[in-house]
Amino acid sequence: MNICVIGAGYVGLITSVAFAKMGNDVICVEKDINKVDSLNNSVPTIYEEGLNDLLIECIEKESISFTNKLEDSVKKSDIVFIAVGTPSLDNGEVDMSQVHKCINEISKSINRYTIIVNKSTVPVGSQKYVKDILIKNGVPCDKFDVVSNPEFLREGKALYDVFYGDKIVIGCESQKSRNIMNLLYKPFNIPIIFTNPETAEIIKYTSNAFLSTKISFINEVANLCNKVGADVDTVALALGLDKRISPEFLKPGIGYGGSCFPKDTLGLISIGKKYDCPFEIVKSAVSVNNKQRVIPVDILLNEYNDIKDKTITLLGLTFKSGTDDIRESPSLYIIEELLKRGAKINAYDPMVSDEIKEIYPNINYFGSMNGSILGSECIIICTDWEEFKGLDLDFVKDNTKEAFIIDGRNMLSLDEAKKRNIKYYSIGKGYTN
Numbered sequence: 001m002n003i004c005v006i007g008a009g010y011v012g013l014i015t016s017v018a019f020a021k022m023g024n025d026v027i028c029v030e031k032d033i034n035k036v037d038s039l040n041n042s043v044p045t046i047y048e049e050g051l052n053d054l055l056i057e058c059i060e061k062e063s064i065s066f067t068n069k070l071e072d073s074v075k076k077s078d079i080v081f082i083a084v085g086t087p088s089l090d091n092g093e094v095d096m097s098q099v100h101k102c103i104n105e106i107s108k109s110i111n112r113y114t115i116i117v118n119k120s121t122v123p124v125g126s127q128k129y130v131k132d133i134l135i136k137n138g139v140p141c142d143k144f145d146v147v148s149n150p151e152f153l154r155e156g157k158a159l160y161d162v163f164y165g166d167k168i169v170i171g172c173e174s175q176k177s178r179n180i181m182n183l184l185y186k187p188f189n190i191p192i193i194f195t196n197p198e199t200a201e202i203i204k205y206t207s208n209a210f211l212s213t214k215i216s217f218i219n220e221v222a223n224l225c226n227k228v229g230a231d232v233d234t235v236a237l238a239l240g241l242d243k244r245i246s247p248e249f250l251k252p253g254i255g256y257g258g259s260c261f262p263k264d265t266l267g268l269i270s271i272g273k274k275y276d277c278p279f280e281i282v283k284s285a286v287s288v289n290n291k292q293r294v295i296p297v298d299i300l301l302n303e304y305n306d307i308k309d310k311t312i313t314l315l316g317l318t319f320k321s322g323t324d325d326i327r328e329s330p331s332l333y334i335i336e337e338l339l340k341r342g343a344k345i346n347a348y349d350p351m352v353s354d355e356i357k358e359i360y361p362n363i364n365y366f367g368s369m370n371g372s373i374l375g376s377e378c379i380i381i382c383t384d385w386e387e388f389k390g391l392d393l394d395f396v397k398d399n400t401k402e403a404f405i406i407d408g409r410n411m412l413s414l415d416e417a418k419k420r421n422i423k424y425y426s427i428g429k430g431y432t433n
């Protein structure tokens with residue numbers, strides 16, 4: 001099939017290479033010409049395991065190309081996927097301006113029956129919203145169908161999720177669009193849920209909100225565990241053995257970040273407000289997360305009333321391991337709190353890009369974990385990079401001003417820290433006195 005994907009971000013790029021790999025002809029439209037040039041030269045613009053090889057393969061087979069010319073690309077396509085950003089507005093509502101702009105441009109190019117697919121995460125009612133814009137722009141009703149096909153991939157595991165995901169959700173109105181979408185997705189051999197657009201739109205938000213709630217729940221359990229001497233991992237293990245609960249997403253830490261959970265929880269709350277369905281549970285999940293992500297700062301302030309001029313090392317800046325994405329990373333909130341109080345910050349992340357260096361030029365960035373902790377007064381582990389499990393505690397003891405670790409991702413052992421007389425705090429697995 002001839003496919004057009006608009007937006008070459010995490011979702012658009014991964015979707016494009018996946019459809020190309022499955023034998024379709026894909027044109028990915030991206031407004032950022034630097035991204036277009038880089039991708040046409042087989043250089044991925046994001047880090048994702050396996051993406052480099054797959055991109056090279058698809059470009060060599062000529063099953064994928066990148067352009068900034070939307071009009072021509074839409075004209076050549078049977079299906080047009082919209083995969084542009086839908087960030088939060090200041091009031092938590094979903095900013096649909098990028099989608100709106102795309103639809104206006106698409107409207108000018110539809111010259112035969114085309115399926116327009118909302119792949120971006122968009123609020124309930126968006127299929128109708130897109131349809132109304134197309135009609136208002138004069139596109140005849142028989143020339144298009146609008147389908148909701150939300151994406152469930154995780155960054156860092158994106159290609160795995162696209163080829164081996166748990167489900168594909170397709171919300172459509174007409175049998176014609178259903179048949180075509182079925183043809184496109186059948187080769188993936190993943191269970192497909194066909195439903196109406198509103199249901200598909202709700203599935204996406206509730207999926208992210210449910211997972212966020214699960215994380216906030218286990219984080220509150222972890223905070224209690226630390227107070228009473230219980231071990232959160234054992235609690236989570238036991239909870240997870242109950243098949244009704246499942247062991248996934250019960251890892252405590254300094255809260256969830258990323259480009260989606262924070263924005264989609266706020267998005268669902270604002271959708272609920274519109275329909276007079278206050279999502280009290282999701283509101284609580286958000287407020288627990290807001291406190292959880294700055295817990296290391298609370299611990300620090302409890303220890304030292306004043307942290308002005310103290311050197312604090314942050315290990316990890318990305319919102320989770322396996323990605324170079326720093327959007328809504330808990331580290332950013334910790335950085336803000338530390339800078340507000342005059343602390344000096346050393347930072348190390350195995351995959352951090354120059355983006356954060358532009359936002360925070362006054363942080364000292366290091367190329368190695370050990371380099372970043374020399375002379376430091378406290379080490380805060382913010383991201384679950386495997387490398388941090390290998391932090392040499394003897395090195396910490398000998399080379400830091402105060403052997404003090406706040407382990408925001410439970411990467412280290414309390415017992416090993418105790419043996420070396422290191423001050424150590426975990427999230428729900430205890431602390432040294």
Ligand SMILES: NC(=O)C1=CN([C@@H]2O[C@H](COP(=O)(O)OP(=O)(O)OC[C@H]3O[C@@H](n4cnc5c(N)ncnc54)[C@H](O)[C@@H]3O)[C@@H](O)[C@H]2O)C=CC1
Pocket residue numbers: 006007008009010011012029030031032035070083084085086098101102119120121122151152153154155259260
């Ligand atoms: N990042 C993720 O893991 C997931 C994201 N989503 C959703 O997918 C959507 C996209 O997210 P990301 O890929 O992370 O965003 P992103 O910000 O990484 O990428 C969006 C891309 O679209 C481009 N763009 C915007 N308007 C355009 C236009 N008119 N023409 C051509 N290109 C245009 C931007 O330049 C950018 O490269 C969002 O709604 C998000 O909530 C859903 C599941 C997973």
Ligand SMILES: O=C(O)[C@H]1O[C@H](OP(=O)(O)OP(=O)(O)OC[C@H]2O[C@@H](n3ccc(=O)[nH]c3=O)[C@H](O)[C@@H]2O)[C@H](O)[C@@H](O)[C@@H]1O
Pocket residue numbers: 121151152153154155156208211215248249250251252253254255256257258259260261319320
């Ligand atoms: O809509 C989206 O964008 C995507 O959002 C999440 O994917 P992602 O944000 O890439 O990352 P996750 O692996 O879900 O982690 C999100 C955050 O939760 C944290 N987390 C996750 C799991 C856990 O047990 N504990 C925990 O603190 C992570 O550290 C991270 O900060 C969902 O898992 C995807 O299904 C969804 O498609």
